[in-house]
Amino acid sequence: MIWLISALLLALPVLAVQPVRWQQRTFEEFAAGKGAGVEIRAEGAVQLAPALEELPKLEAERIWSLAGGPDGTLYAGTGDLGRIYALPSKGNPVLLFDSPELAIHSLVVGPDRALYAGTAPDGLIYRIDAKGQVSTLAQTRSAYVWDLKFDGRGKLFAATGQPARVLSISMAGVVDTLCTLGDQHVMSLLFHQEHLYAATARAGRIYEIADTTARLLCETGYEEVHRLTALEDGTLYATALSQATEDQKSKSALFRIDPKGAALALWQAEETQLLDLLVDEDGTLLATAAQPAQLCRFAGDGRLSLVARFEDFAPSSMARLPSGALCLGASQSGGLYRLGAAFAGEGRLDSSVEDFGVYARWGNLRWKAELPAGTRLAFQTRSGNSQEPDPTWSAWSAELEQNGSTLSSPPARFLQYRALLRSAAGSKTPVLLGVDIAALPANLRPEIKSLEVQTYQPPGQSEDQAQGGPPLRGRRPPQRKSLRLLRWQALDANSDKLSYTLYIKSEGQRAWKKAEEGLEQSSFIWDTETMPEGLTKLRLVATDLPDNPAAQALEAEQLSAPFLIDNSPPDLALEVEKGEPLRLRLRCTDRISPLQRAQYTVDYGDQAQQLSPEDGLFDGQEEYARFSVEGLAPGEHVIAVQVWDRLDNVGTVQLVIQIKP
Known part of the structure; x- marks a missing residue:
């Protein structure tokens, strides 16, 4: 393991303004970019994702369900023609069954190695044996069969919708109703440690089914609980979602129910939909998400990692094959992908665009990373003066593999980096932990927004006294009228420290006379008692000299409106x-x-x-x-x-x- 520790050692000339650093360390910062072939981990790290392979396109508009066979075959239930396909580990897809139904919503491989399929709109359950012979096992008398599960004794159970029931089906096709739930659909079933759990849609509830009794475990507050899964210790997890309405955005959540029955929403977000859910080999949770289309990984405490993002593919269903590969199907496009058990050979992360506020020159790029033997990390950058990269931006620079390299992208206001992760062995991956880029913004001239001259009103002075009224008996008299309050507003786009000089010129004079210098605040109480009386002007000069060499410092000035200095009584x-x-x-x-x-x-x-x-x-x-x-x-x-x-x-x-x- 190689540790490349970040340190800011800039290869820049004498500085005219203070350098700024663009750092990315956290999940949120990395996830603001766009990745391809990389996983962005919850703790703030970027690594290669599992190798992603697009599978052959099926003659189907939607992939509703997936199941993995013991021989490595992937089965896909589709719509809107109600077909079932078999995709062997080697070879082309095979149409296994063209049903009269519109959709195959559930698939499961039984202990007898036969494939069982649940349909809509007639709520049928088909059995397809190892020889490809198809038979109708059962008619559920529901419109939808959303899920099929076998218990440890080889008995088949079905989750149905319209009406919402949990059914048991014998291998002879005898259907028994375990319970009818007061909802519209039962979406998911889970057998775990000899307990049966069911999740519903419309009221978004999770039940435990014992014999013919349903015990409510959790009412989520969402419209639908889409999928259930569990860890070895008995902890349940569930994905829940609600569709968008006129009054609210779509939203989704990941729920956890501990073995004692305590339920908690671990993760919630708007404008997203978590759908399928399974436990990965390392004990983390994998979830498919639409809006945005991505494959998510959740730690047990709800921390989110992004395994993959998709442009034209919104994964909705998953199946794990015996090889360890994970297959994904999309109910909106009919696409299929397979994530291998090994890491991809190459991946990249295009960062978010950083706005430096002003035209800037670039210094060094440093990173912190873990680089096992056989892995590499390189960077490219590009720059431009529009908020979004367009043809006016520079091309991507040559790859930088030396930590601390000076960027060659031309000076500009906006900058973006690309991290390139590579591995010669599928079992190892580089891990990017942090990026640190130094930049030197161009020195911009200060700006004086306003300059006002007012009669000074001491704190505690009455309004009458401020307007020249006589003091009341027993109170201190107003302070002398020669005091003026000068106020100004000045800005520096570089956030440089400013200092101010005041000049005065009376009526009839040609040259400005310096009145005060070295002022650091934006207001000043000025005693005009020794100043010449008459019509007067002030000139305020602001300079960024405190933060810049004298040769590179810039100034701005502002003239006041003419005002009278009059300290003499009538x-x-x-x-x-x-x-x-x-x-x-x-x-x-x-x-x-x-x-x-x-x-x-x-x-x-x-x-x-x-x-x-x-x-x-x-x-x-x-x-x-x-x-x-x-x-x-x-x-x-x-x-x-x-x-x-x-x-x-x-x-x-x-x-x-x-x-x-």
Whole structure:
């Protein structure tokens, strides 16, 4: 056994971006690809499958049932012409019997080496002796004979549908009804350790039959229990399925019933149908599956391996021959295949297509594998820029047999590998355990999606304070208005770390001035107190220099919308006009921002009175307001006026007046 241990030793030049690794280790990852002649094991390994051979095509639309004879002959029951064929181990198929029925749904070879066949739609049981003589053994008075089994004493039992019954048939053709089950069909029978079990369709139940009594073991919740089998320890297994409806997809399951009677669905999936089931020589379970068409292997705990996948063949029935070969039949196409006891000489796995997100160059391909003497493992790759391989992709590369070889496929966004497994001896197989491919994505320019400049609102500051209202008594005043909150969103397709530099340019200036550099976060609280006032712009530059050499680093920039820096309060002048009652005139100006509102208080009271400008709207940089103050008691009073500009800078003026008695 040779162990090829994966290690990432890249044959790449000085890196401009961080390399990425495409690794496949698990069953799910390998099974996402397409295999031919390989088995994908549940534990995450790929090996050669048994050699697969297509058998001669029969004159039949469907293969409903299979049985293996003691001399290695394969018998096939077909539809829709109700014929039975014999396929000897050597030679061509022979039409054994052309029945008047439409379908041969069940076959079994008896202890007397005669072949017994169950039919539809008349529910007949035929006996074909070793000389090929055909006789009608029994009429079941059911429409379907779905299964035939012999017990250890040479007695024949039948599972029928419409009505759903379990029958015993003597060799003289005497039919006895063991039990009639409250269902539409009995699909499968199983004799194990002198116990008889039956599986039904419509209610999807599993029964134990004792004499003429049926004891319910499991109601699966599926429409049909298709097949039963058992291990030596008495554990039962069953395939169950439900057809698709308007409200739900088709689904299927593998059930286990332990010797104490506890039932459990080990494996369940939608849009699949598990059908036939048998115990393999190593104690695992083999199951045929349609939708998708494949041969499955289940461990006792329900872990799934894929033995074979098919394109135009959906296996539904199985039979094991004395040689160890496994034969498969398809009820939808009439095809037949045989899997030998030895491994195939060659198989391949075409991986799923990996999307690296951007144009990339390829590094080394390393793998982990078991390679017994006489086995080989090689790889090919191809690349392209479409999600699915098409004629625009590169051709498959030359085979790589040296672990750690550098890929020769041209740079692209998508990559696929092909693993080629070969064996010179049918008793040995290479086992692929893992694949590791290094890639170097092209460095892409960062992208700045947005840049915003907002007035900073400290945590805990009230909404009134944020809008420039006066602080309430006993609470801390709002923080200074020179703070701005800068926010931006930037992306890097390579996931490189970005750093940011801020530049500023005021109205009338030609050159950008650096304000901040080396920023790593995507927001920044900026104090504009020392900055020139007036209309201002910011330029944000993002660079991927932290993860790239200086010569290969890329930048992106974004300009902000023009905004005002204004940290100066409005200028106010307040004077008393002549006449009664008391009348005051306010003049307010701001050299940067338009004015937005004004108010006054008397003697520092809490009740502020709003002021209106003479032109009716605070929207200019110079405004005038006149207002009267009535009802003042004789004595000294303080009239205080506050005016806010558009950036919430507050100007204040007060006037002390005397009211005569």
